[in-house]
Amino acid sequence: MTAVAPAADPIGPADVPTPLDAAAAQRQALVERWAERHGVDAARRLAEAEDLADAVAAEITPDNTVDTYTKSWRVWTRFCAAADLPEREGSRGALVAFVTWMLREGQQNGAGYAPSSASTHLAAAVVGLRQRGVQVSGDDQAAARTALEGLAVKLLQAGERRGRGQAVGADIEGLHAIVRACPDTLAGDRDKALVLTGFHYASRSQDPAGLLAGDVTLHPRGLVIAVLTGKTKHSVRNAKIGYSQDPAVCPVRAWTAYRTRLAAEADPRWSRPDAPAFVGIDRWGRVTGGMVPDSVTRAITRISGRAGVPIAWTGHSLRIGLASVARSKGRDGIAIADQGGWARHSRSMLGYMQIDDGWEDNASAGLT
Template sequence: MSTAADIALVPAEHVGGHQRIPAPGAERQALVERWAERHGVDAARRLAEAEDLADAVAAEITPDNTIDTYGKSWRVWTRFCAAAGLPEAEGSRGALVAFVSWMLREGQQNGKGYAPTSASTHLAAAVVGLRERGVTVSGDDQSEARTALEGLAVKLLKTGERRGRGQAVGGDLDGLYAIARACPDTLTGDRDKALVLTGFHYASRSQDPAGLLTGDVTLHPRGLLIDVLTGKTKHSVRTAKIPYSDDPDICPVRAYTAYRTRLAAEHDQGWAAPSAPAFVGIDRWGHITGGMVPDSVTRAITRISTRAGVPVAWTGHSLRIGLASIARRAGRDGIAIADQGGWARHSRSMLGYMQRDDGWDDNAAAGLT
């Protein structure tokens, strides 16, 4: 008869092309042994199989950019351990505090320190990586490392040092007009114009248009209905309504319709299928390369804004910031803005995007005395 110690975990499986994130081996084995003592070996084996399925589902629903972040942060951790002469498979209080100090001091590959926000991300992801590899990291130790990070970040501010790129520049109406005028009369130009104008009107992130299928965009008598599913939060599952603009030069509905009409006329009708990507990649010779991905959307927006002579090049987040800022300036209700952009109502990040022009006209103290 088999004993609990003889129980082998089910090998890693693949679900939808994603390999499951491995569970900590020693912890899982100890758990299986406890199950065997309580319920018997057969039941313990089935429970272990269920755990592996749960791991596979977790891997399937984890966004690719999150997995990429885990990988990058683990490489930062291994560089730190090599530099400090510490074992990778230890997440002690001292190691974690030393990790954040090293990141702020010299952690980047060019020898410069990370911005505190980047260091915070790497700390959290490194702890995840340690736990996935069976290393016990206590909440208290992680909390102390985070407290150290916050204190060191304050010291940087007091010395006048600012790190990081800061908030991306927000899109504005002048920029939209410049972009619309600068788009060439080609399929690529039509795609660029539709990408920016529609993205602005539903406050898109770079991954949003990259994930859209043709069937997600529906023409309505009053405009476009866009089913946006980013997978980031439950608030990202929404149908954004984009009305016709009064000015046809920057109308997102007309721009998208023109782009799709030209795509169907110049290329295979398969690109009009509901399962085809709404926004396609196009090479310099006009050949379609497939659907756009988040990185290509970000590069396209920067390229498009640079071509239009926008003073500060836009990034993949400029459209999102721009919608929040301009809508607020136009007196739109905060809840309506949140619903359009897929933010949680009263979201702190959305409020941060509602930028002031100069702090004088939109000033809480103005006109009080």
């Protein structure tokens, strides 16, 4: 009697290769090719170099970038569930369908994403697919991006503008209003120093949150701020801030007053060089710890609201303000880029150089 081979078990979830399995299999195949070409010892050293490269990539990837990848992968998995498509396929059709779905109904509440958000999710989802061993061609990704740009134009033509748009930029009048509205307290002095210094080095919300007291040093001509939280080689910098002609909005004087008062009224540990440069302060004037990016953003919005600024500032308003105000006063674009930590001729910096009403700096003005 001939033995009948047992039927193969159906493939279940446990049999589906995980991203880690796929990556390990790819690495093993690569090592085997190296061994054939160069010998076992060279293959081992090359594999160790790959491990080092992976560790360096993980070390230099900013936390907020990792957070974006995680959020965007969740958006991708929601799309795949809604469209009944496999998560680990990044074909041209799937990516075009993804951007179409995002603009139409991708948010949790059923509304469509703004094109800028959809663009971020597309890029991060492609990274997520590649991290999981999925081959995504540049042509397929480009097709999805072309579809996204075309659909965004259709939205504009239909009169639909999504997203909050660019944050309002800080201006000199607003700085004066903020200074006048700050109370004569430790928190008030902290608020003035936070806004005035942040404006003068075009801070993002994570920049003052990441500063230690020792990162801000006095110089005969002003302050030198070591900004170490930037994402690029341009944004990690030593920003120099000079004394202002108007003492009322002078960032150097504001910083000195804040730190002097902090030393007099708070525990000495908050004045150590390794303490946070900007601290949280409760309603009773007690220091609660170092500020984080979210608390910086909330503080700037609260401070501008207290001052009666017509449109509330956000954590990015100081950064936009430095670029737009410096440009309006004729500062050189390269000097602005160096101070704010942009690449020279950065597109984002040029976008921040806002033209408030389109009349004063108009290409057609005075031609006829």
